[in-house]
Every structure is written in structure tokens, then in C-alpha cells.
Amino acid sequence: MKLWIPAWQRRGLAQFHLTVNSYPEWLLLQPVPAMYNYGNEIWIGDRPRRGVPGHPTAPKYREYYTWLNHYPLRIVSFSWTRDVIVREKGYKYITLHSGYRGSGLETGYFLRVADGQIFMERIY
Amino acid sequence: MWSMGGGSRTVKVLQGVMLCWLLGWYIKCYFFLPYFLEVTFRVPVHHRLFPAFFENPLVSTICYLLPLISVPAILRPGRRRMIFTTALMAVCSFILMGHINTYNDATFVTSFWVALWMLFVAWRYDVAERETAEQACPIASWMMGVIFLAGAVGKLTPEYLSGEAFFRIFWPDNVTWPHSWLLATYSKSQLATISFYMSRMIIGMELFLAGIPFYGSRHKYWVAPVILVCFTITNTWAILSVLSCLIGMMLGCWFLSGRKATADA
Incomplete structure (x- = not known):
């Protein structure tokens, strides 16, 4: 169904970006295997890629760009990048873009650091 | 000797698959142990989707270490012990699939399904082997x-069909063999061509494996592990964390559906 139905495609992409509203619904779909699914691009920098009022428009730091095989937001949590995000001022905004057969989802997160903890706050 | 309830072949299969499961679960311990014991406590992460339980670093650490208690069950098997430990493995996998520290790792997805399969076999500990094989092997195939x-x-999307996704994922960061050798030997454009063929080959192999329930011959139970080992060689050995339990389950079915077992049972 994911092959042809856009609603299923969008749901699969939302599963990757953690943009669904219901945790039980998200958890129930977690056993569905999704290894190396979709094309997943990530940008991390000192500004969101899409304009958000109140945020700087010109980057001061070099933007980091990469692709990941699945669940692109894991770049924040699943490694020692946690330390980099806490320490470095330049890496507080993360933009994810995942594409599948013409459907695409772009999500922006602000990585708020407080008391040594990282709060992933969705901005769009 | 194979026909008795709780036959040794069923027990050996359970022991073997549990060992493969544990191998996959702990093969990345060089990353997971410092990650669970130190990083997740020192720098916790939060996302509004996750309930507090699934953000608690203590939960992910306990769930990662708890399957170690299956070792006594492997060494001294018994129906109740096997049922308890395989159920525990399934629960730990399920929690880690939904935990903020581990939700992205496919290790816990394949481990969850194989743990359920092991629980099914453990439940049938005292049932005749042929009967167990007739039910457990098709379930494993599905x-x-x-x-x-x-x-x-x-992967049936232009990003993978063109090879771009593999090109972008593998060449900038992956320094394990054979990628390191390829990176040193070929130009970027040649690597793009290699990525194109590699991508299509992997999709083709996955589609072949997707057809396993429909292949009649029991040879599929050793062909599939050979393909999965090829994945490991061409990808990265770390992917064994995902594939080891599947390799074990398939080899278990090969052993369980053996001619001797089915003839004697």
C-alpha cells in the first residue's frame, strides 16, 4: 500500500520524523521493519532552513549536511553527538527531509539545551 | 529418539537461536555499553512524543542487560525457563523499539520478531518435533x-533506485572494509556507478527473501542465511546485530525440518 497510496507514504515519513500525535499509535507501528527506507537528508546548523521569525537568517557557523539510512532524528540522540549539541552553539537547529516516490516531508527542530539535557522541539 | 516430547532437536534449535539472538543483541556492546551506562544518563534527550517511561535511561539500560539472564536457560534448558526467558527477550525488544534512546535501531525490531518465534517454539517444548516444525517453520518463513x-x-523510490542514497550514506563516513578499499581505489563517478548496481542488487535480494514463504524447498533455510552473510560482507559487519537472530532462526528451521526429524517423529 505504501507503494501507491500517498496517505500511507506520508504516515511512513511521519513515523521517521516523530511528527505523529499519538505515542501508542507510533509504538504499534514500530515493529514494522523500515531498514534503509526513504531518502533521508539532514542539515544541522545555527538556523532553521525554513525562515522562522525571530531567528537569524545568515548562518554564522558551517552547516553540517549528511544522509542517514533511517530515522534521521537519531543523529541527535543515538551517539556522542549529544555532547557536540550541548557544547557547540552552532548546532542547535536540525532540518530533516525524507522523500519517497514523490511524497516528501520536511521537519524542523530546535534543540534546546537546559541543565545538560537536550529537548527536541519541533518548529515546523 | 527424535519423536519424544521435548525432543533434543527442538531444544538444540532453541538453544542455537537464542545464542544467535544474544550474539546480535550484544555484538555492538562496544558502542552500547558506554552509551547506556554513561551517555544516556549524562545527556538525556527529550521529545514531546515520548512518555516519561520511554525516556528514562534506566529503563533502556535494564532492558539491554536483562536478556543476559537467558544464559542459564540455554545451559540448563527447561520448558518454563525457556518460556520465561524468550518472553522476557520479546518484552525487552519491544520496550527498546519504543524507547527514545533506541527506537531507531532495527536490532530491536528483528530481535522482537525472533523472540516471539522462540516463545512459540518454547511453548511447544513438549510437543512432537514434526508437529512443531510444521508450524514453526512456515511462521519463520512469513x-x-x-x-x-x-x-x-x-527502497522502491528514486533515491535508492538511482543509487544516490547508498552513495551518500556509505562513501562519506563508512571506513569499514570493503568500503574503505573501494573509496581508495575508485573515483567518485565510479563509486556512483557501484552504488547504483549495489542498490539494485540489495533491492533484488530483499525481494527474493520476501518470497521465502512461497518457496517449497527447505533449502531456502540455508540459502537465506548465505544471502544475509553476503549483506554483512558488502555492508558492514555491525549489521549482524540486525541479521544474526534471523540467520539463527532460518538455520533453526533447516535443522528442525531435517529429514531425520520429520521421518522419525
Whole structure:
């Protein structure tokens, strides 16, 4: 169904970006295997890629760009990048873009650091 | 000797698959142990989707270490022990699939399905082997089929069909063999061509594995592990964390559905 139905495609992409509203619904779909699914691009920098009022428009730091095989937001949590995000001022905004057969989802997160903890706050 | 309830072949299969499961679960311990014991406590992460339980670093650490208690059950098997430990493995996998520290790792997805399969076999500990094989092997085939169908469908998109996704994922960062050798030997454009063929080959192999429930011959139970080992060689050995339990389950079915077992049972 994911092959042809856009609603299923969008749901699969939302599963990757953690943009669904219901945790039980998200958890129930977690056993569905999704290894190396979709094309997943990530940008991390000192500004969101899409304009958000109140945020700087010109980057001061070099933007980091990469692709990941699945669940692109894991770049924040699943490694020692946690330390980099806490320490470095330049890496507080993360933009994810995942594409599948013409459907695409772009999500922006602000990585708020407080008391040594990282709060992933969705901005769009 | 194979026909008695709780036959030694069923027990050996359970022991073997549990060992493969544990091998996959702990093969990345060089990353997971410092990650669970130190990083997740020192720098916790939060996302509004996750309930507090699934953000608690203590929960992910306990769930990662708890399957170690299956070792006594492997060494001294018994029906109740096997049922308890395989159920525990399934619960730990399920929690880690939904935990903020681990939700992205496919290790816990394949481990969850194989743990359910082991629980089924453990439940039938005292049942005749032929009967167990007749039910457990098709279930394992369907699990394999669905797992690799989902993997293949997610790649039937221009990013993978063109090879771009593999090109972008593998060449900038991956320094393990054979990628390091390829990176040193070929130009970027040649690597793009290699990525194109590699991508299509992997999709083709996944579609082949997705058809496992429909192949009649029991040779599929050793052919599938050979393909999975090829994945490991061409990808990265770390992917054994995902594939080891599936390799064990398939080899278990090869052993369980053996001619001697089915003839004597």
C-alpha cells in the first residue's frame, strides 16, 4: 500500500520524523521493519532552513549536511553527538527531509539545551 | 529418539537461536555499553512524543542487560525457563523499539520478531518435533518474508533506485572494509556507478527473501542465511546485530525440518 497510496507514504515519513500525535499509535507501528527506507537528508546548523521569525537568517557557523539510512532524528540522540549539541552553539537547529516516490516531508527542530539535557522541539 | 516430547532437536534449535539472538543483541556492546551506562544518563534527550517511561535511561539500560539472564536457560534448558526467558527477550525488544534512546535501531525490531518465534517454539517444548516444525517453520518463513518485503518496499523510490542514497550514506563516513578499499581505489563517478548496481542488487535480494514463504524447498533455510552473510560482507559487519537472530532462526528451521526429524517423529 505504501507503494501507491500517498496517505500511507506520508504516515511512513511521519513515523521517521516523530511528527505523529499519538505515542501508542507510533509504538504499534514500530515493529514494522523500515531498514534503509526513504531518502533521508539532514542539515544541522545555527538556523532553521525554513525562515522562522525571530531567528537569524545568515548562518554564522558551517552547516553540517549528511544522509542517514533511517530515522534521521537519531543523529541527535543515538551517539556522542549529544555532547557536540550541548557544547557547540552552532548546532542547535536540525532540518530533516525524507522523500519517497514523490511524497516528501520536511521537519524542523530546535534543540534546546537546559541543565545538560537536550529537548527536541519541533518548529515546523 | 527424535519423536519424544521435548525432543533434543527442538531444544538444540532453541538453544542455537537464542545464542544467535544474544550474539546480535550484544555484538555492538562496544558502542552500547558506554552509551547506556554513561551517555544516556549524562545527556538525556527529550521529545514531546515520548512518555516519561520511554525516556528514562534506566529503563533502556535494564532492558539491554536483562536478556543476559537467558544464559542459564540455554545451559540448563527447561520448558518454563525457556518460556520465561524468550518472553522476557520479546518484552525487552519491544520496550527498546519504543524507547527514545533506541527506537531507531532495527536490532530491536528483528530481535522482537525472533523472540516471539522462540516463545512459540518454547511453548511447544513438549510437543512432537514434526508437529512443531510444521508450524514453526512456515511462521519463520512469513516473518522473514514480511521483514524483507518492508525493507524492499521502502527502497522502491528514486533515491535508492538511482543509487544516490547508498552513495551518500556509505562513501562519506563508512571506513569499514570493503568500503574503505573501494573509496581508495575508485573515483567518485565510479563509486556512483557501484552504488547504483549495489542498490539494485540489495533491492533484488530483499525481494527474493520476501518470497521465502512461497518457496517449497527447505533449502531456502540455508540459502537465506548465505544471502544475509553476503549483506554483512558488502555492508558492514555491525549489521549482524540486525541479521544474526534471523540467520539463527532460518538455520533453526533447516535443522528442525531435517529429514531425520520429520521421518522419525
